[in-house]
Amino acid sequence: MKTVKVGQGSCGISAGASAVFSALQKLIAEQNLDASLSVTGCIGMCYLEPIVDIYDEDGSLLRLVHVSEGDAPNIAAYLQTGDKASVEKLEVSEDDKQFLAKQTRIALRGCGVINPEEIDDYRANGGYASLKKVLETMTPEQVIDEIKTAGLAGRGGAGFPTWFKWNAARQSPGEEKYLICNADEGDPGAFMDRAVIESNPHNLIEGMLIGAYAIGAKECVVYVRAEYPLAILRLERAIKQATEQGIIGENIMGTGFSCSFRIKAGAGAFVCGEETALIESLEGSRGMPRLKPPFPAQSGYWHKPSNINNVETFANVAWIIENGGEAFAALGTPDSKGxxxxxxxxxxxxxxxxxxxxxxxxxxxxxxxxxxxxxxxxxxxxxxxxxxxxxxxxxxxxxxxxxxxxxxxxxxxxxxxxxxxxESTCMVGMARFFLDFTAKESCGKCTHCRVGTKRLLEILDRICKGEGKPGDIELLEDICAEIKAGALCGLGQTAPNPVLTTIRYFRDEYEAHINEKRCPAGECIDLIQYSINADKCKGCSLCSKKCPVQAISGEIKKPFVIDPAKCIKCGNCMDVCRFGAVEKR
Amino acid sequence: MSETCSCCNSDLTLLDETLAHYAAVPGSLITVLQKAQGIYGYLPADVLRHIAEQMNIPVAKVFGVATFYTQFRFAPVGKYLIMLCQGTACHVNGSLLLEKTIFETLGIKDGETTADGLFTLKNVACLGCCSLSPVMMINDETYGSLTPQKVRDILARLTEEAKKEEMSE
CATH class of the missing domain: 3.10.20.600 (Ubiquitin-like (UB roll))
Structure with missing residues (x-):
């Protein structure tokens, strides 16, 4: 019997994986095919979604990519006859196979392979064996030592040694302690935490339970972004299944260790990725950072000792216990392990x-x-x-x-x-983009961050509009230094980084905007102009038809002209012209 | 806030079950607000006042928390809620142009609703579908690899569908 797995992480579903799954489900039932169909998470090859993996009985894999609903009959034909001809054109290329072959998967192991909705699939692949080993054979101190040997550092951004935080929480006096997972993945452009939760939620639960045992916590909380509905759904299901199997709750695996587990959905605030702001939010308040010290390890959630780690950090824990800290530390550099x-x-x-x-x-x-x-x-x-x-x-x-x-x-x-x-990305525009983000997301507690990010944004706005003045670069640098010095939390202290690095490496672009009123990348709308090269224009009128504001006029078979007063610089004309006659300056 | 909220006669009994469950649980204000928005579609002022009273939390704190988080809305949204991703990958791949296209087509900016109540535009931070950027989500459907033309087509199709539905009603 063949096993068919359809990758259904958020990206896969957006690309149409659910429709593919339904179509295959229907055909397998109708034609009574000897195949089992299951859901899997994200394999990480987002650019090839939707992906369908077909495993033979001997475990060999046929991976089909860019599959559409219409391909389902061909896949069914393959399942029936075993003749690859019907699906050959969908098979992943040798080149694309290298995308995975060149990776080393620890945090992402199991993602896109196991069924995230079935705990038994996770257990059949060795899941919860590390937890069992920890609870039955190791003391909390030994667990912390193993993590120390591994050299695991916080994967959320700060890179702080995980064992140190765990140890601090363990050493803090008090019976009531909390272990919290930061799954408020707010960085635009990062989605590994979503992928881990959607594709292998039990790996996160296992890592967290091991952490809870190590610090002596009796309650685990996962703070997830509300924008990740599928992750929340799969994690809820995973918690339910783990509870049913005695992995969460009282007397876990008969070892006497007890720990509860729950999810808290965030409500959309980037600053809640900062651990003390996250705690405020967990307590139902505005997510504004607290002054440190005291650190959460001493006084965190409800002022009890608390430990907070990122999803990816926890996703490494079960592997480390299984393979040993030394195996993890063998990967990487002297300063950064794993x-x-x-x-x-x-x-x-x-x-x-x-x-x-x-x-x-x-x-x-x-x-x-x-x-x-x-x-x-x-x-x-x-x-x-x-x-x-x-x-x-x-x-x-x-x-x-x-x-x-x-x-x-x-x-x-x-x-x-x-x-x-x-080359088509303007770096001043990029800095402006990030400052627009941080200015909106600044919680407002510290003046330097609240006002400073706004001022930076105004200056960058001006530069992008061609209204920059000599001295603006120095002014930006000055404000950046003030914000770094005057902000309480990581958001404010790092908010100037995009501005400072673009000035450091792309100063010529700032200068071109300020001194020559020119955007070298051709992206800043106020600094560009579209025109038609009369020598290249064949007078086909296509651009004029596609112009949303009727800014292009002319006679058929004669060169057309763009009226700059009407042009909104949408670039449609440039996209549709088949002769390359539209030029951007 | 009250200017946009003409309806201070919400059916508060719809919240009874939620409040019975959460009113006494410390730290559950955000959860209650999320449930309330799920029920009413947004957070009417009278609902916020009711929550404050029932949970014994100052009204100012309830408003403070509700306005802090981007998930909460204080006015009804259109039939179609367009969530336009403004994440980094979408930005690099042209999300600003899409925002412009939506403005030219529907005349709405971030946070606004069309006069016919059909569309609301909301800029959101990363939706996490970066490989399909630029992306927008309309109600529960995600549309990826967008161009201005694709956006115009999608909006035209939805407008058409809404019209048809109205005719058949």
């Missing part, structure tokens, strides 16, 4: 989730695995770490992925969002 997951998006050819050992270079991820740019334009830079991170230029592409080395560039490892940009 692997890191990156969400690679933007202008890259192969976008998706990439997990690689620390110490690989940005080039390995973007070019070797990601396949470089999908446009015909040259690679310009990569934005790492979202609104708290920075833009790294092409010249630093051989930087090793390591907390310290990335930090030295002015960017940060961050949560692992990697947005690639080509």
């Amino acid at each position: 692997t890191k997951v990156f969400a690679i998006t933007g202008k890259v050819r192969r976008g998706g989730l990439v997990e690689i050992p620390m110490g690989k270079t940005l080039r390995d991820v973007i070019f070797d695995i990601g396949g470089g740019m999908r446009t015909d334009k040259a690679f310009k830079g990569v934005q790492l770490g979202g609104p708290s991170g920075g833009c790294i230029p092409e010249s630093l592409i051989d930087t090793e992925i390591d907390y310290k080395k990335l930090g030295a560039t002015g960017a940060i490892m961050g949560s692992g969002g990697m947005v690639t940009m080509d």
